[in-house]
Amino acid sequence: MSKFKKKKKGLPAVSTASLPDIVFMLLFFFMVTTTMRETDLLIDSPRLPSATEVKKLEHKSLVSTIYVGKAKDKDKYGASFNRIQLNDKIATPDDVPSFIMSEREKVSESDIPFMTTSIKADKESNVGTLTDIRLKLREVNALKLSLSTQKGSSIKK
Template identity: 80%
Template sequence: MSKFRKKKKGMPAVNTAALPDIVFMLLFFFMVTTTMRETSLKIENPSLPSATEIKKLEHKSLVSTIYVGKAKETDKYGTGYNRIQLNDKIATPEDVPAFILNARLDVSDGEVPFMTTSIKADKKSSVGTITDIRLKLRDVNALKISYSTNSGSDN
């Protein structure tokens, strides 16, 4: 009767044959869906003003961002908090209309009314500089303007 003796069964080993496939699928997914920063900041990270009433932008692909603040390379661009960055270069308010018109070339005609210009200005930036930018935006009929802020009331 020893022929039908029951064998002790333990937990079976975990099958890891599919593990490399899963890892590569996840890697491929994140490589495809991740977007990299398109511009490198030549302006120091602006300390944004704070606000209590904020709203998130919805169509980020239709947003053109203008940075205003202190340049990182003060020996090349000068000191002060009134330097303007458009894409990857330091510019003047006179360069803003060309920047907006180039951004309009990248979208379809139906999406142009939904385009927004976001101004990320340092707290210490001059109101005159921001006003100059707004006047140039008005010249090219870019009237949807968003001011980037920090949430909360901390200063």
């Protein structure tokens, strides 16, 4: 019999000394790359119509979004689907030109021709409201228009 027992050699323990560094690098990465929503929706999230040919907008910083749908606060704004939201307020079609002009002031003059107006309208929205918006956009020469949709078949079987 031996006086000293041999220790079994196993795998060494994994070093966790660098784990806090990795966690903080990931946290910093997500804090820098995440963008927060710029506007609070005062209308119910629009149920977008379906379309088969969908194209993604490239320069999101040059897109001005107009929301059309039913207001969340029905007591204050009414229950119809014809409410328009520009930035953080409910507006009328007459407010659209001033909205576009204020959006143009935020970008450089060389980027103004590349600006796009995106309309996110609920599929139950009134076509007359959308036509009014389009006419007001023509007044300020905002002719690049995008109608937001969800990808899918628009034909019901």
